[in-house]
Amino acid sequence: MYHILSGMRVVECASFIAAPSSALHLLQLGAEVVRIDPVGGGPDFRRWPVSDRGDSFYWEGLNKGKKSIAIDLSRPQGRSLAVDIITAQGDGAGLFVTNFPRNGFLSHEALSLRRTDLITVRVMGWNDGSQALDYTVNAALGLPYMTGSAANGADPVNHVLPAWDLLTGSYAAFALLAAERFRRETGRGQEVLVPLSDVALASVGHMGQIAEVLIDGDRPRQGNDLFGAFGRDFTTADGQRVMVVAITARQWSGLVAALQLGDAIAALEAALGESFVRDEGVRFRHREALFSLFEEAIGARPLSALQEGFEANAVCWAPYRTLRRALDEDPRFSTDSNLFTTLDHPSGHRYPAPGAMASFQGVSREAVPRAPHLGEHTDEVLAEVLSLSSARIGELHDAGVVSGAAR
Incomplete structure (x- = not known):
C-alpha cells in the first residue's frame, strides 16, 4: 500500500475480476475507492472460494481497502443516489470504474450531464457490447485448442488462470490514469471502453500469434513443450x-x-x-x-x-509443486514478506493479504487494509462525499434505500 495516488477518488460499481481488480490496483497505490454495492451483495458476493460459513475469500481479496456503500439499485431513489456519488465534485473525483452495460442509468452519456469532465472506464465482455467472460472469450479465440497435448485429441483444454480478466483489470487501471492525465491537461472527461475481447485479441497479436496463424495456420498442441525454444518437464531419478x-x-x-x-x-x-x-x-x-x-x-x-x-x-x-507446498517451502513465495499484511478478514479468518505488486524505491510501503463488510461505509460516504446530514442519512436507512454493515 502506497500513497502515490493520494487525493484521487475512484467510484466502483462492478463485480467479478476485471473491473474490481482495476480499482484495487489504483487503491493499493493510494487512491480512495468507494465501492457501490447492491443491498445484500452483488453476483460475486458469495463467489468461490468460500469460507466454512460461506463468506467469499474471492470477494474479500479483490475488495481490500475499499469503502462499501450498500444501495438498493432496483429503486429510482437508490439509482439517483448512486449517480450523485459517481458525479460528486472535487478535483480528484469524477473517476468511475464499472462493468455495467453502456446503456441505462450508468451510461456515460447520462452521467456526464451531471459532471461534464467525468471519466468512465467501462470494462466490457465483447467489443460489440454483448456479454462475455474470460472463459468464453478464450474459447472463442481458440486458445484451448493450443493448450494440452495430442492425448486430448479434439477436446479443448481450458486454462485455470483467467488471463484476460487479470490483464483487462491492469489495462483498465492504466487507461484510467491516462485519461486522468488527459483531463488535467485539457479539462475534458471521456468514456474509455476496455473489452476483454480486445485485450485478448491484441495480446495474441502482440506476441506474433495472429501473424503466425495467418501465414502458417493454427499452431498445433505442444503439450508441456515451450513453443519456439527449449523447455519441457522432466522426471528425476526419485520421481520428482x-x-x-x-x-x-x-x-x-x-x-x-x-x-x-x-x-x-x-x-x-x-x-x-x-x-x-x-x-x-x-x-x-x-x-x-x-x-x-x-x-x-x-x-x-x-x-x-x-x-x-x-x-x-x-x-x-x-x-513442480502444489500452491500449498510453494507457500510452505519457497522463501520467494513467503507471505512473511512486506508484500503481505496478516489481517482479520470479514470472513472471520486471519490470513496474509497481498498489497501493491510493484516496489517503489524511496516511498514507504504501508500495511494492507482489509476488505469492508458490505455497507460498512454507507454513512461515511453519504456524509463525506454527498455532505448529507445525519437526519437525512437516517431517512434513507428507514426507507430501505441504503443499508449499513452486514456482519
Missing part, C-alpha cells in the same frame, strides 16, 4: 518432476554444463550441421532429439543432486 527452460545462450550453456552433456550435444550438432547455442529456434526444431538426451541425464539424478548442479550453473528451472 521439474520444468527446465533454456531461452538464452547463457541458459543453454549452463544447462548443458550442469548435466555434463557437452560431448553428446557437440556430436548431435555435428550430425545435424547446426549450432544450438546461437539460435533458440534451432533447439525447438530439434527438440525431440535433444529431449531424449536430457530425459536420460535428468532421469539419472535425484532432485537434490540436480538442484545443486543447476544452481551452480545458473540454470533456469523450477520443481
Whole structure:
C-alpha cells in the first residue's frame, strides 16, 4: 500500500475480476475507492472460494481497502443516489470504474450531464457490447485448442488462470490514469471502453500469434513443450518432476554444463550441421532429439543432486509443486514478506493479504487494509462525499434505500 495516488477518488460499481481488480490496483497505490454495492451483495458476493460459513475469500481479496456503500439499485431513489456519488465534485473525483452495460442509468452519456469532465472506464465482455467472460472469450479465440497435448485429441483444454480478466483489470487501471492525465491537461472527461475481447485479441497479436496463424495456420498442441525454444518437464531419478527452460545462450550453456552433456550435444550438432547455442529456434526444431538426451541425464539424478548442479550453473528451472507446498517451502513465495499484511478478514479468518505488486524505491510501503463488510461505509460516504446530514442519512436507512454493515 502506497500513497502515490493520494487525493484521487475512484467510484466502483462492478463485480467479478476485471473491473474490481482495476480499482484495487489504483487503491493499493493510494487512491480512495468507494465501492457501490447492491443491498445484500452483488453476483460475486458469495463467489468461490468460500469460507466454512460461506463468506467469499474471492470477494474479500479483490475488495481490500475499499469503502462499501450498500444501495438498493432496483429503486429510482437508490439509482439517483448512486449517480450523485459517481458525479460528486472535487478535483480528484469524477473517476468511475464499472462493468455495467453502456446503456441505462450508468451510461456515460447520462452521467456526464451531471459532471461534464467525468471519466468512465467501462470494462466490457465483447467489443460489440454483448456479454462475455474470460472463459468464453478464450474459447472463442481458440486458445484451448493450443493448450494440452495430442492425448486430448479434439477436446479443448481450458486454462485455470483467467488471463484476460487479470490483464483487462491492469489495462483498465492504466487507461484510467491516462485519461486522468488527459483531463488535467485539457479539462475534458471521456468514456474509455476496455473489452476483454480486445485485450485478448491484441495480446495474441502482440506476441506474433495472429501473424503466425495467418501465414502458417493454427499452431498445433505442444503439450508441456515451450513453443519456439527449449523447455519441457522432466522426471528425476526419485520421481520428482521439474520444468527446465533454456531461452538464452547463457541458459543453454549452463544447462548443458550442469548435466555434463557437452560431448553428446557437440556430436548431435555435428550430425545435424547446426549450432544450438546461437539460435533458440534451432533447439525447438530439434527438440525431440535433444529431449531424449536430457530425459536420460535428468532421469539419472535425484532432485537434490540436480538442484545443486543447476544452481551452480545458473540454470533456469523450477520443481513442480502444489500452491500449498510453494507457500510452505519457497522463501520467494513467503507471505512473511512486506508484500503481505496478516489481517482479520470479514470472513472471520486471519490470513496474509497481498498489497501493491510493484516496489517503489524511496516511498514507504504501508500495511494492507482489509476488505469492508458490505455497507460498512454507507454513512461515511453519504456524509463525506454527498455532505448529507445525519437526519437525512437516517431517512434513507428507514426507507430501505441504503443499508449499513452486514456482519
